[in-house]
Amino acid sequence: MKRLYVIKEKCNGCMSCVVACQKAHAHSELYAPIRESEPARIYIQTVLNAPIPLACHHCEEPACVRACMSGAMQKDEVTGIVSNEGNAQQCVGCWMCVMVCPYGVISAKKDGDKKVAVKCDLCRHLGAPACVDACPSGAVVWMDETEAKPHRKGGIYI
Amino acid sequence: MRKKTGDLRTCTSSRASIQEMHLRAKELGIRTTFDRYQDQLPQCGFGMEGVCCQLCSHGPCRITAKAPRAICGATADTIAARNMLRLACHGLSAYCHQLEEAINTLKATAQGKTPYSIRAVDKLKDMAALLGLDTNKELNALAVELADAVTYELRKGTNEPLKLVEKLAPPARLEKWKALGIIPGGPLSELRDAMTMSMSNINTDYVSLLLTTMKLSIATGYMGLMATTNIQDIILGNPSIGVTEADLGVIDTETVNIVAHGHVPYVGAAVLNEIANNAELQAEARAAGAKGIKLYGSMDTGQELLQRLNDAGQGYAGQLGNWLTQELMVTTGAIDLVMMDLNCSIPGLKLAADKFHTKVVSVSHVLRMEGVDTIIDYEPEKVKEQAVELIRMAIAAYKNRGTVNAVHIPKNKSTVVAGVGIESLLSVLGGSLTPLLDVIKSGAIKGIATVVGCTNNRNGHDSASLRLIRELLKKDILVITSGCVSSGAQIEGLQRPEAAEMVGDNLKGICKALGIPPVLNFGSCVDIGRICLAVTAIANALGVDTSDLPVAASAPEYLEQKAVADGFFAVTFGLFTHLGPVPPVGGAPNVVKILTQDVEQLTGGKVCVEQDMAKAANLIEEHIVRKRKALGI
Structure with missing residues (x-):
């Protein structure tokens, strides 16, 4: 099964993935996602002066799913995607998932009166993650677990 | 930057007063350059390496392994060299603006319309003579003529070589520049041509672009820096020692x-x-x-x-x-x-x-x-x-002070001995450069490093520059500062004669004997012109080229475009030029090779981008020792 991987040595911090993620989830057609309130679902953190892309790992046993009080956050049994969108229950914005996420990759979005947690959904509406397409340096990659194996010794971590 | 335990610093500054004020700013909700720098991290690697081109609307293009050329076919070398030229153009035009303001002020002063006066009469006559004017004229009339002559120099075509370059550059240097075809004409015309060249699809040859940048840098050196400095001295007075x-x-x-x-x-x-x-x-x-x-x-x-x-x-x-x-x-x-x-x-x-x-x-x-x-x-x-x-x-x-937020002033301050220029240095040395040359020849002072330029968060505010200066002083290398770097050295107390206690034994002895601080303040960033004139005077006194001297330049926290033009001038002038942070050319292998290696065959100067300031000081020392050996001293 294909998963999102990050080869951290290849990242140079250009934030193309962040912009692409915002654009993929924004409501506007225009290319102005940075000005919109849609938070990105992939982050670049600076760690010891080096940029590190961070996104949801879609954990086997997701803490966010266990913590979700409304039942909106679910792990899809077939695709493995963890998301609080498009499920039977609605997200109520209690931020429990934000607090329990061990990777710190869920953000809080306030859309008028509506509060909703926002996280990576692997762009299932597009078929493949937009960040991967946008990455010019091959740091954010979409590949099969078997393909990822040879990289294990390097900096690959998702 | 990782913090040590017990480290109370909240920003990258090496200064206690700034740490105190940064805390105060935080309390008041004022966000500063220090904070916005953190907000900007990580900074885009393509921009850092200089391989991003935004000139035409086919772009922006950036060079990667899968896209080694821009849409037009430009390589990383073309993009980086072209962007460097554009940065240098910005720098030179700002210097030209300052020169034109100096010229206007000189003219108005000579006509008795300003509160300033003609203070440095010798300098007025010297400069007038360089430009071929009759110096026997009445002073104010001469000043008006000088203003007109410099205006002509500023505006003339690219086909007429700059007079100040021909008159002021050491002969050996002039030969090298002639051979490279980089003696500039009027700076404004050179700027027009350089901006034209650096438009999309006009000059895409990185060697030519770099040579043009060097040509502009010579115009920067002799007009933007030296002419401006001289005219400002004429109107406001030569530097003179003061506390x-x-x-x-x-x-x-x-x-x-x-x-x-x-x-x-x-x-x-x-x-x-x-x-x-x-x-x-x-x-x-x-x-x-x-x-x-x-x-x-x-x-x-x-x-x-x-x-x-x-x-x-x-x-x-x-x-x-x-x-x-x-x-x-x-x-x-x-x-x-x-x-x-x-x-x-x-x-x-x-x-x-x-x-x-x-x-x-x-x-x-x-x-x-x-x-x-x-x-x-x-x-x-x-x-x-x-x-x-x-x-x-x-x-x-x-009258409104304290009505919005209260006054809070840190206690820190230090004494500064300022006002060093060729004239004041000569008067301290008893009228000739010989005492200074003697101590350089004897090895008591190994050499001179000019640490100049801006200040920058990326290497820590006043952190890289002070570290470098301290390391150089330990090695008995006399340090000259100008620009924002000077402020750091002043506040650190390095520009007092008592600072001699902090430095290498040999240099300490010399500073005490001559009564000078180990770090000499040459003034503002325009005063790099003053430093170049001093280096030229030393070269002429020894009868050698500037690149033969045990002298090096460093801009350890360079920031803006004027500094780019200055940095290129230092290399073109024949100096070992240390730069921090690394200029945006890292992703262009041929440009890097030219600037850090090949250019030495052409001008005697080259760029060094060692970002560990202790190592950089070692490299500067090695260079100085090598030059001493070649001179047989």
Whole structure:
């Protein structure tokens, strides 16, 4: 099964993935996602002066799913995607998932009166993650677990 | 930057006063350059490496392993070299602006329309002679002719070589430049051609682009730097040794406080003149409850004034800091008015001023800032009235001091010996360079390093420059500073004769014998011209080329485009040139190779980008020792 991987040595911090993620989830057609309130679902953190892309790992046993009080956050049994969108229950914005996420990759979005947690959904509406397409340096990659194996010794971590 | 346990620093500055003020800014909700730098991390690697091109609307293009060429076919080398040329163009044009202001001021002064006077008569005659004028004329008439002659030089075509280059460059250097075809004509014409070349699809050959950048840098050196410095000396006085103080602790809570911030000293000098001579304004200040009026300096405008404490800088109240500290000087709450001129006034300065009563005014027609609606653009003929108006504004603002946020001034301050230039150095040395050359020849001073330029968060505010200076001093290398780096050295107390105690044994002895501090202040960033003239004088005295001297240059915290033009000039001038942070060419392998290796065969200079300042000092020492060996000393 294909998963999102990050080869951290290849990242140079250009934030193309962040912009692409915002654009993929924004409501506007225009290319102005940075000005919109849609938070990105992939982050670049600076760690010891080096940029590190961070996104949801879609954990086997997701803490966010266990913590979700409304039942909106679910792990899809077939695709493995963890998301609080498009499920039977609605997200109520209690931020429990934000607090329990061990990777710190869920953000809080306030859309008028509506509060909703926002996280990576692997762009299932597009078929493949937009960040991967946008990455010019091959740091954010979409590949099969078997393909990822040879990289294990390097900096690959998702 | 990782913090050590017990480290209370909240920003990258090496200065205690700035750490204290940064905490204060945090309390008041003022965000500064230090904070916005953290917000910007990570910074895009393509921009850092200089392989991003945004010139045409097919782009932006960036060079990666899968896309080794831009849409037009340009390589990383073309993109990086072309962008360097564009940066140098910006630098040279700002210098040309400053030169033109100097020329206008000289002319108006000669016509008796300004509060300034012709102070450096020898320099006026020397410069007039260089440009082929009859120096027997009456002084004011000669000054007008000189102004016209320099204007002609500034504007003439690219086909007429610059006279100052031909007259001032050491003969051996001139030969090298002629062979490379990089002797510039009129700077404004050179700028026109360089901007044309660097448009999309005109000049895409990185070698030619780099040579053009070198050509522009020579125009920068001889017109932007040396001509500007000389004319400013003529009007405001040659540097002469004087003592003042630096750091935020110099701010007086009981006076009306004005800060001259930027690069151009005319308005500041006119304000000092009014403070000294206008009893009416003094009475108005006292009526407002203040003891008096003081003018402080920030950045290079301050350095220009403190170089001339016995002339146009008389009454100068002290140097507050450099580029990275402008918001924090306002955060003291004790600054009533900031006069901004030419470059380096940041939008954040106004944001900080808005948290206080502080009035921010533009005194240069090129400077505008969102929210700044008080504009008194410098005009030489009106500057006396403009100075009075500015002081009155400051007095009015003073009455509101403390009404928005309270005054908080750090205690830190240090003594500064300033005013070094060729003239004052010669008078300290007893009229000739021989004593200095003798101690260099004997090895008591191994060599000279000019540590110049800006200040920058990426290497830590005043951290890289001070580390480098201290390492060089330990190695018995005399350090000359100018620009924002000077402020760091001043505040650190390195520009006092007592600082000799901190340095290598040999250098300590020399400093004590000659009565000089181990770090000599040559002034503002324009005064790099002064340093080049001094280096030329040493080369001529020894009968060698500048590249043969045990001299190196460093800009350890360079920031803006003028510094790019200066850096290229140092390389073209034949100096080992250390730069930090790494300029945006890292992703262009051939450009890197030329600048760090091949150019040495052509000019004798080259770029070094070692970012560990202790290692950089070692490399500078190695270079100096190599040059000493070659000279047989």
